[in-house]
Amino acid sequence: MTNRYTVHGMRSAFRDWAGEETNFPREVAEAALAHVVGDTAEQAYRRGDALEKRRKLMDAWSSYCETPPKEGQGG
Incomplete structure (x- = not known):
């Protein structure tokens, strides 16, 4: 029997929830996932x-x- 659940699936569920069900800024949700946001100038x-x-x-x-x-x- 294979497991239907993956860590990436949970991360995706979190991101969908944060974007659709909350008013937290996109940048905060992306930071919570350890994603880099913005172009190189913004990152600098x-x-x-x-x-x-x-x-x-x-x-x-x-x-x-x-x-x-x-x-x-x-x-």
């Missing part, structure tokens, strides 16, 4: 790690993951 000036914003995003993801699905949503 972006020095922060948005740690506190990422922490809030991950707390929201944790709450989302811990919430049982609503009736009829499966899960």
